[in-house]
Amino acid sequence: MSPHVHSGDSVSKNMRWVIIAMLPAMLWSFYAFGLGAVIVTATSVASCVFFEWAINKFILKNDQCTLCDYSAVVTGILLAFNLPANLPLYIIIIGALFAIGVVKMTFGGLGCNLFNPALAARVFLLISFPVKMTMFPEVGQMTAYADAVTAATPMANLAKTDLLPLFLGNVGGSLGEVSALCLLIGLVILLVTRTITWHIPVSILATVLVLTGLLNIAYPVEVATPWHHLFGGGLMLGAVFMATDYVTSPMTAKGQLIYGFCIGFLTVAIRVFGAYPEGMSFAILIMNAFVPLINNACKPQRFAKEVKK
Amino acid sequence: MNTILVAVMVLGATALVLAGVLFVVSKKFAVKEDPRVGQVAEVLPQANCGGCGFPGCAGFADACVKAGSLDGLLCPVGGQAVMTQVAEILGLSAGAAEPKVAVVRCNGTCEHRPRTVVYDGAVSCKIAHATGCGETGCAYGCLGCGDCVKACQFDAIRMNPETGLPEVDADKCTACGACVKACPRMIIELRNKGRNGRRMVVLCVNKDKGALTRKACEVGCIGCSKCQKVCPFEAITIANNLAYIDYEKCKLCRKCEDECPQHSIVAVNFPVRKPKPAPEAEAPKAAEAPKATEAPEATQKS
Amino acid sequence: MKTFRIGGVHPAENKLSAGKKIEPMALPKQAVFPLSQHIGAPAVACVAKGDMVKVGTKIADAGGFVSAAIFSSVSGKVAKIDSIIDASGYRKPAIFIDVIGDEWEEIIDRSEELVTECALEPAEIVAKIKDAGIVGMGGACFPTHVKLTPPPGSKAECVIINAVECEPYLTADHQLMLEKPEQILVGVSLLMKAVNVTKGYIGIENNKPDAIALMKEKAAKYPNIEIVPLKVQYPQGGEKQLIDAVIGRQVPNPPAIPIAVGAVVQNVGTAYAVYEAVIKNKPLFERVVTVTGKALANPSNLLTRMGTPMSMLIEAAGGMPENTGKIIGGGPMMGKALLNAEVPICKGSSGVLLMTEEESVRGKEQNCIRCAKCVGACPMGLEPYLLAKLGEYSDWERAENEDIMTCIECGCCTFTCPSNRPLLDWIRLAKNTVGGIIRERNMKK
Numbered sequence A: 001m002s003p004h005v006h007s008g009d010s011v012s013k014n015m016r017w018v019i020i021a022m023l024p025a026m027l028w029s030f031y032a033f034g035l036g037a038v039i040v041t042a043t044s045v046a047s048c049v050f051f052e053w054a055i056n057k058f059i060l061k062n063d064q065c066t067l068c069d070y071s072a073v074v075t076g077i078l079l080a081f082n083l084p085a086n087l088p089l090y091i092i093i094i095g096a097l098f099a100i101g102v103v104k105m106t107f108g109g110l111g112c113n114l115f116n117p118a119l120a121a122r123v124f125l126l127i128s129f130p131v132k133m134t135m136f137p138e139v140g141q142m143t144a145y146a147d148a149v150t151a152a153t154p155m156a157n158l159a160k161t162d163l164l165p166l167f168l169g170n171v172g173g174s175l176g177e178v179s180a181l182c183l184l185i186g187l188v189i190l191l192v193t194r195t196i197t198w199h200i201p202v203s204i205l206a207t208v209l210v211l212t213g214l215l216n217i218a219y220p221v222e223v224a225t226p227w228h229h230l231f232g233g234g235l236m237l238g239a240v241f242m243a244t245d246y247v248t249s250p251m252t253a254k255g256q257l258i259y260g261f262c263i264g265f266l267t268v269a270i271r272v273f274g275a276y277p278e279g280m281s282f283a284i285l286i287m288n289a290f291v292p293l294i295n296n297a298c299k300p301q302r303f304a305k306e307v308k309k
Numbered sequence B: 001m002n003t004i005l006v007a008v009m010v011l012g013a014t015a016l017v018l019a020g021v022l023f024v025v026s027k028k029f030a031v032k033e034d035p036r037v038g039q040v041a042e043v044l045p046q047a048n049c050g051g052c053g054f055p056g057c058a059g060f061a062d063a064c065v066k067a068g069s070l071d072g073l074l075c076p077v078g079g080q081a082v083m084t085q086v087a088e089i090l091g092l093s094a095g096a097a098e099p100k101v102a103v104v105r106c107n108g109t110c111e112h113r114p115r116t117v118v119y120d121g122a123v124s125c126k127i128a129h130a131t132g133c134g135e136t137g138c139a140y141g142c143l144g145c146g147d148c149v150k151a152c153q154f155d156a157i158r159m160n161p162e163t164g165l166p167e168v169d170a171d172k173c174t175a176c177g178a179c180v181k182a183c184p185r186m187i188i189e190l191r192n193k194g195r196n197g198r199r200m201v202v203l204c205v206n207k208d209k210g211a212l213t214r215k216a217c218e219v220g221c222i223g224c225s226k227c228q229k230v231c232p233f234e235a236i237t238i239a240n241n242l243a244y245i246d247y248e249k250c251k252l253c254r255k256c257e258d259e260c261p262q263h264s265i266v267a268v269n270f271p272v273r274k275p276k277p278a279p280e281a282e283a284p285k286a287a288e289a290p291k292a293t294e295a296p297e298a299t300q301k302s
Numbered sequence C: 001m002k003t004f005r006i007g008g009v010h011p012a013e014n015k016l017s018a019g020k021k022i023e024p025m026a027l028p029k030q031a032v033f034p035l036s037q038h039i040g041a042p043a044v045a046c047v048a049k050g051d052m053v054k055v056g057t058k059i060a061d062a063g064g065f066v067s068a069a070i071f072s073s074v075s076g077k078v079a080k081i082d083s084i085i086d087a088s089g090y091r092k093p094a095i096f097i098d099v100i101g102d103e104w105e106e107i108i109d110r111s112e113e114l115v116t117e118c119a120l121e122p123a124e125i126v127a128k129i130k131d132a133g134i135v136g137m138g139g140a141c142f143p144t145h146v147k148l149t150p151p152p153g154s155k156a157e158c159v160i161i162n163a164v165e166c167e168p169y170l171t172a173d174h175q176l177m178l179e180k181p182e183q184i185l186v187g188v189s190l191l192m193k194a195v196n197v198t199k200g201y202i203g204i205e206n207n208k209p210d211a212i213a214l215m216k217e218k219a220a221k222y223p224n225i226e227i228v229p230l231k232v233q234y235p236q237g238g239e240k241q242l243i244d245a246v247i248g249r250q251v252p253n254p255p256a257i258p259i260a261v262g263a264v265v266q267n268v269g270t271a272y273a274v275y276e277a278v279i280k281n282k283p284l285f286e287r288v289v290t291v292t293g294k295a296l297a298n299p300s301n302l303l304t305r306m307g308t309p310m311s312m313l314i315e316a317a318g319g320m321p322e323n324t325g326k327i328i329g330g331g332p333m334m335g336k337a338l339l340n341a342e343v344p345i346c347k348g349s350s351g352v353l354l355m356t357e358e359e360s361v362r363g364k365e366q367n368c369i370r371c372a373k374c375v376g377a378c379p380m381g382l383e384p385y386l387l388a389k390l391g392e393y394s395d396w397e398r399a400e401n402e403d404i405m406t407c408i409e410c411g412c413c414t415f416t417c418p419s420n421r422p423l424l425d426w427i428r429l430a431k432n433t434v435g436g437i438i439r440e441r442n443m444k445k
Helices: A011-033 A035-059 A071-081 A089-107 A117-128 A130-134 A154-160 A163-168 A180-192 A199-218 A226-231 A235-242 A253-273 A280-297 B002-028 B035-043 B056-066 B079-090 B125-131 B147-151 B178-182 B210-216 B226-230 B255-259 B283-288 B294-300 C122-131 C172-179 C181-194 C209-219 C239-247 C268-280 C310-316 C373-377 C384-392 C396-401 C412-416 C423-444
Strands: B100-104 B157-160 B165-168 B188-192 B199-202 B236-239 B242-245 B265-268 C022-024 C030-034 C058-061 C076-085 C091-099 C158-162 C200-205 C225-230 C263-267 C286-293 C300-305 C324-329 C351-356
Touching: A011 A035, A011 A071, A011 A180, A011 A235, A035 A071, A035 A089, A071 A089, A071 A117, A071 A235, A089 A117, A117 A130, A117 A235, A117 A280, A163 A180, A163 A226, A180 A235, A199 A226, A199 A235, A199 A253, A226 A235, A235 A253, A235 A280, A253 A280, B035 B056, B035 B079, B056 B079, B100 B165, B125 B147, B125 C423, B147 B157, B147 B178, B178 B188, B188 B199, B199 B242, B226 B236, B226 B242, B226 B255, B255 B265, C022 C172, C030 C076, C058 C091, C122 C181, C122 C268, C158 C181, C158 C239, C158 C268, C172 C181, C172 C209, C172 C268, C172 C286, C181 C200, C181 C209, C181 C225, C181 C268, C200 C209, C200 C239, C209 C225, C225 C239, C239 C263, C263 C268, C268 C286, C286 C310, C300 C310, C310 C324, C310 C351, C373 C384, C373 C412, C384 C396, C384 C412, C384 C423, C396 C423, C412 C423
Parallel strands: C022 C300, C158 C200, C158 C263, C200 C225, C286 C351
Antiparallel strands: B100 B188, B157 B165, B199 B265, B236 B242, C030 C091, C076 C091, C286 C300, C324 C351
8 A cells, every 4th residue: 555655653653752852851850859859750651661661561452562662761752851859759650650650551551531631640640739739849959858858949039030940950859850051952942853743832921921011010019021921830841741642632733733822821810810830730730731723623724725715 | 578579470471382392392292103113222232332233222122113013023122021022012922032142253363364465555345345355365364453342342353463363352242243344355254152151263365266265365165175075964055165164954973074184174163172082071061161252262272 | 946835845755766777567467357448438348258468559449538438459359358456456357368470550650760740630639649548547547538528618828738747656757757758749739739738848947957958959949839948846736736847827626627737747658658649550558667666676667458467577576575565556646555566557657656564564653742844845735634534533524624635635734743643544534535525416416
């Protein structure tokens, strides 16, 4: 059956690029949070991979090895990126079980899930363990894990934080979200290797920039500058790695732009007007639910559409 | 106290209004339906297999009610029992029907019919059929991608990895005909189950000329018409280089089986023959016969 | 650089036989002519067993308006009319001719002399093309005279010659342009005359700079013919994509045909065949075929008589490599895998491609990860992932609403799918089924 040649592209290749793109942020988190970051990342990845393997083997009785596509590794790293570096092990394992077992495998595994597994797990943990999930250790405690000194995330007091450390990642926060710079490097890797297209990240970042810019002009005291919003919290992480997840994002360029805009809008709405200082995860999850609708509404530009009535 | 009262009153009023809306809507948009349709649908098996030729059990119930008589209407899953019940509800008489079973008319196992090329398209007989004559030289035989297996709602048909052919479990098969429709080569046929499940079948649908058939498959029917000549009941017809046994006329004498030079004619569910001569065995022996699966029968034949 | 606007991919070009001179093939012992070599009604044999034929003798008449006559490529005796497995994978009726000598019909002008003048009227040109059994030689094999007869009410504005050869591996058209540029240009002007237009374009992908330069130089004498270099992009050779790339118009969905935007598209090989038929009275019985493959000793471009079995071409190109996994008639993107090497060369056989065993293994199918790469690659702006799913679940109605009938089966979706899903297989199934449903519906009306 034609075609008889293939581009050589594969799921695992794409996933490998995602992992490579996540490396800068991961290494930064090791540097910033030391041992704690390593433990959290290792636990998260190991338990995600284990649950994927175990569920496939014992519950679904599927002989196909779905581990080789690295998607569980990606989920594991993404989950770790969303956790503070001093989180107890059992919480991480619960998170991994929720991500893989509930969000991913119950829907049929890779490609069938409605929500981003790592993100859904983060929100699950945030609601289940609100205190532990929002106590972020301070930067620079190389050997600390459970005993790390904690501080509140700069998100709680965004307007008063300095911009440069926020950009570089010298602030408290979840593992992966602190360094906007490293995440931007990741974005460039993803774009250059054509793993993702520019539509989603750019539309999210642009929307946030414009909206917070307007709000900042209107209420200069209450609302932080757009740059604070861009580089602070999980926005960059979400825009680069979470919202661009293949499975849970729309298929067409037009749909992706709408999706990105809505995420940006919801994030700003939650951050500025909502009860939580951080709105990225909720915004993405809400929009995940709308993806099938967006897919139905936004068809690609058909050939010769303008001629058709 | 006051707050509780207000809450109760507000919610109560809302409930009343909504109940009113529901009432109006249910009256106004009610679909008029013959109550017997529901009754008939209730006795149907609700397998929604479409074997009766109607879209699901509801469709069949509707057709039963609208039709004047039940002739030609049969729920293959529920069989005679269900049809009698349907007839009772409608005050009609049910037609009698012989129980049937799906029969895969191809015996091109890996052994009999060597694979000459490899098909690497999507796993679907329909697609394989459109691509070419398949992995063997036979342009009529089973493609082995299992469209019939996917179509079966009763788990009555399975692929045998050794033969590469589907096998029908006669106990589970309801003769709904879903597999017959699914097969792009029309290999599967619904045939009468026969006494004790015994059947004589030509396990081949190849219409090529003899020489070509023989090249592609060791057990393909070459249309030599020897069976036709030997059959005392005129149950066998030859058309397009292919023999066909009419199950209505066949008396299971097994003469054609011995005559067939290609061993395309296979006796199913008969007791294993003693070396020779083989008298028709008594009834108890029939129970010892292997299960009602066609393909292995053929290969086991001595 | 011009190209078409939506989708497209760029497979590795692998033009192994580029620059290889066109060599004439030896005659086969027996030539086989399947009666369905084109789209439309099969031809009807007009010779019987035992008849003697010459090179260029008509052996089968056109079976209708959308059909084409078939001519013998050899001289000899009709051995039998039987069936042979052709490119469709099934046995189809064919005429077998035992070759005796090489005697040509006298009417064919075998001189190499270039004739540029032609005094024939447009209708006469079309009639001559029809009488020569010419069909589109790019692979689709649509009878050429049908394309040159615009339906009433439509008017052609330009002729576009497809010389992009966007399929990887194939070089037959490329080499033909290098060796017969003037003949092709005469053929193009004949086609323009036949449909009564004053503008002709020849679209060539810029991975063939030598052909572009040569054609530009020769075309200087023909002010109405423009050589259009195009950016390398598959499937630029698709009719609709080519029209979009060259004149920037998009042909509406079926049942509209290219004439709706004033374009008549012909393959460069067809233009050459038209030249030979009209000027030299030579019906279509031979063509340039690329024989190629990574493991093949000597990939080449061979001038082959129709009816020659592919195995002979493979022998001529160095013999069948041991690790051959697939024999493909045509290019790797749209060609068909053949059941054996005895399939004869037909009017539309642009190439024979041998793929090694490793190359022919399809990757393991995985779940769709909804990466939308197929959506980006589809040159028709469809959603292949969705259409394939609809095909799998037999939802024909929705498939029709999702414009499945506009699919051109170029294979970009399957090519690009990271999960190795056989998208096009399912889409083809759905397209065929939906096509049948639509035909049935139209019949009822």
